[in-house]
Amino acid sequence: MGDFAATAETHSAVVFFAGDFAYKLKKPVSLGFLDFSSPAARQLACQRETELNRRFAPDVYLGVADVRGPSGDICDHLVVMRRMPASRRLATLLTAEAPVSAAVRHVARTLAAQHAASPHTPQISAEGTAASLARRWEDNLAQLEQVRGDLIDPAETRLVTQLADRFITGRGPLLSQRVTSGRIVDGHGDLLAADIFCLDDGPRILDCLEFNDRLRWLDGLDDAAMLAMDLERLGARALAEQFIGWYAEFAADPAPPALCHHYVAYRAMVRAKVGCVRAAQGDPDSVGEVRSTVSLATRHLRAGAVTLVLLGGLPGTGKSVLADAIAGQLGCTVLSSDVIRKELAGRPAGEPSAAPYESGIYGASWTGRTYAELLRRAGRLLAAGESVILDASWNAAGHRLAARAAAEQATADLVQLDCVAPAGITRERLGRRESGASDADALVAARMAADREPWPQATVLSTSESAADGPSATALRQALEAIRPHGPEHVWRPARPMMNAD
Secondary structure (H helix, E strand, O other): OOOEOOEEEOOOEEEEEEOOEEEEEEOOOEOOOOEOOOHHHHHHHHHHHHHHHOOOOOOOEEEEEEEEOOOOOEEEEEEEEEOOOHHHEHHHHHHOOOOOHHHHHHHHHHHHHHHHOOOOOHHHHHHHOHHHHHHHHHHHHHHHHHHOOOOOOHHHHHHHHHHHHHHHHHOHHHHHHHHHOOOEEEOOOOOOHHHEEEEOOEEEEOOOOOOOHHHHEEEHHHHHHHHHHHHHHOOOHHHHHHHHHHHHHHHOOOOOHHHHHHHHHHHHHHHHHHHHHHHHOOOOHHHHHHHHHHHHHHHHHHHOOOEEEEEEEOOOOOHHHHHHHHHHHHOOEEEEHHHHHHHHOOOOOOOOOOOOOOOHHHOHHHHHHHHHHHHHHHHHHHHOOOOEEEEOOOOOHHHHHHHHHHHHHOOOEEEEEEEEOOHHHHHHHHHOOOOOOOOOOHHHHHHHHHHOOOOOOOEEEEOOOEEOOEEOHHHHHHHHHHHOOOOHHHOOOOOOOOOOOO
């Protein structure tokens, strides 16, 4: 809300300012997702708003007052609040480029603490399932369809719907685990920078969602994602990433980046819907906001697409170095066939286990077991929302077909990359390779090259050049473009504890 003389207005309320107090009057509107059309509904909303917001700002929400008409009859109700200084609004401070990191970190800690204190009833927990998340998307997009007018191209909402559905379809295990680990809470529900005031003794968080409990019963990360979305919308993308990272730290939340992206996208579409309502009410500033938030949602859904990357190539092509570099850019998990092969044999990854070509632990049966285990672990991670890079030679077409089936089963995108370099370069690299998980030498590499089956589905990456401490910038850029063709520069990666890949 922004000050307009002595009043401020949203799509559902008007706030009047008088001295040290603010009085919030609910509009008599029915918008599909809320209904304040009757005095009784507005009274209940005022009482609930006061009660619920005292969890975050007990010294701001003073109570509910009656509004009386000329005859003395009660005709409406007001939420009475302590007036906050408009100049200390987080949204205002961001526009002025004032330092706000400490306050935003405080907000992350406060939100995590409130979530930790939340009850965990069956009704609350039920809102964290895949079916509930899908229903929330469906309801929001249906409401958006009713109010969007010509502000949003129908093709954009179809794309958003497709990407959101694809993520949810394959992430049942992730969302179930979020429920069983107590991540579904009675939260704020509408955490925006305009409703946070950065005071000297700490921030005050206002205006939680009071009109629909089910919209406030949500994954704690979803609750935090609303502010992350709003910070990015206001031009503070780096701060948005920091905020999610701080929240994850205080909440000890190991959520994968893909889930962060998904919730930010959902919140952007909620904001787009509200913007459409405001535009219909005559707010010209909402038009640009609607379009920018739909674009923001699409970027995050694309950035959060769960992906299985097959990163193949002969020994000495530098695929392992490239895999680590890609993972550092996109926050993926890397699984190596060389490491898993040694694990299956009960040997340390660095222990030499060289054997003649296709014998010992490099025989056909061992290789089959290795690729099966590689795909088993990848499937678990994909279902948990983690994008995975599989670092292996991928010489056999049958193994690639099995990988495609694993990606389809997890409703994950499949990207196939083939690292190539001249034989002279790979021989030189193998000759100076220090001990590690791989036992391949130049002779093995030559035999593998002779037996390699065609891989027309792969994007070929030339790895002839390499930097002193990693892959060439060109190979890395081409790999990122293949994995995230709509722009890896839009990806932010909230820090969180890594999952166990076993």
